[in-house]
Amino acid sequence: MKDKKRKKGRRIIIREDYCIGCRICEVYCITQHSQSKDIIKAYKFEEGLPESGIFFEQQGTVSFAIQCRHCEDAPCLYGCPTGALYRDKKTGRVLFDGRKCVGCWMCIMMCPYGVIKADIKNSKVASKCDLCIDGEFPACVEHCPNEAIILVDDRGVKIEKE
């Protein structure tokens, strides 16, 4: 039970000092949300790859990749007219139900971090980070080559993949 408690407060910390701008996080985010979850199969053979839930920003030598902060008081939740965006009560994550989305993009307007994207090429619904709800460990954290993206628990202690 102790583990579940810790899971609740888990947060992803972005450290721009160590981001090397390789954008591998995007590659693994897309792979994780693809059908096969296999990087080569997904990129080479799958139609309609999902959008990356992680957003890479760069100016000069400063770069970082940021994903949904799962805000405590999330503006996107107020903006969503259909309830497609909702808070998962168990984990506290802000999640997204594509079947309810009508593509009004209010969430995109309201997100203060700019981390929701319109998935134009696929189903015209919003796309955002779900903290790798299917996987045990967020893919971007696992694969960041320089530990610029780390996962911490509610006490701020770094969580390693088991």
Added chain:
Amino acid sequence: MAKGKNYSQFLVGRDDGRCVKCQACVRVCSNEVHSYDGKTDSIRSDSSKCVGCHFCEEICPTEAISIERNKSQLRKNANWTQDAVYNIVRQAKSGGMLLTGMGSDKNFKNYFDRIVLNASQVTNPSMDPLREPMELKTFIGSKPERVAVDRPGKLMKQLEIATPIMFSAMSFGSISLNACKSLAKAAADFGTFWNTGEGGLHRDLERYSSNAIVQVASGRFGVNSEYLEKAAAVEIKIGQGAKPGIGGHLPGEKVSAEISRTRMIPEGTDAISPAPHHDIYSIEDLKQLVFALKEATLYKKPVGVKISAVNNVAPIASGIVRAGADFVVIDGIRGGTGAAPLVTRDNVGIPIELAVAVVDERLRQEGIRHKASVIAAGGFRSSADVIKAVALGADAVYIGTAALVSLGCHLCQKCYTGKCNWGIATQDEALTKRLNPETGARQAYNLLRAWSMEIKELLGGMGINAIESLRGNRDNLRGIDLDENELKILGIKHAGQ
């Protein structure tokens, strides 16, 4: 032909069946080998720019990239090797000296590889380091002539190290601040020492200063009373194994605001360390500097001298000890560098194995071995090299290249270009970020831990439970494939004896 093509040493292979065109390689290569062409949706690689650092290979998520040696070879010639020919081609174009980085890659006879260690069988018991305590603790510094229970005497200040391995002098400037931080933290965590080199003590590194040996070199960069006060020990650098007889030159473009502040020189100016110390032309002059530094540190800190291993290293070391040095560092021909003329690196100096053996022998003969610790440096690749050096007479060793390899270095020898993809030998902000000091410190610490465990295992096998008992204990070494003279110099017997 006036315009020749650039000779590529490497071929960048790309498996198109695996490449997903994520362009990570395009983004990370500081040598701009890879480029993406949007029109044809393809990634191209210009092998002629590749330095063989393998960073793209490491970053590629699908293992699509492989860096291979160029298959195109000149006609085989034992005398005119490919390197010899292409070095001339490069010089005919540039008219300049050839520069290089890291330690010599020349195939010098490696004595460590021709020395084997002893183990206990029947007549004396071996030990299991997992069951019995093993002591790797080493003290660096001058020891008293004799110690007696009724006359304890005064023990000079010693550096206590948890393992006979320390990090070599690598300045902030020659390597990035993140690399310095990694090594400093690893040394502090493990209970050993790191060395500032001639780069001053950056304010972020001050918290590790109780584990820092600070260097006073010919340029005197960054030296002030605070610098000496904060350090654990002071090292006067006379020479470096990779470039004996040569000073240093940090080009102005690397002298950033931080380096300028730390070295106390104007931003953007070349930091030139002269070849000699202009105030040291004899052992007597050296003695003056040694004691000037001892006075400055109130005789509370060991003061050592670092020289490169050259002809007559034994009498030179003897002179250094007589000049009052508490430790002597000897850097062999395979020692690394951030930049040195190729011709110097590959041709000047002697191997560290021989130097340590003759220095230890000479100091013992003269009865002054206790007056100074001997630290060996230059090309230590494994814990076996370390333990063999200790058995040949060294108190401890300095590791530089091995430490950098633990941080990521793949020995491409392009440190002098300032484009290190691993974020080590560079001051480019975009590149220095690539070395996360947390991971760097963890890896360097792991290296110390792993080597220390291996040393304990080897010691246990010999039936020795303290590294102190192995120092200069050459009876535990045997030589293979060495002639009589070499065995005599090393002071060891042949494996068959």
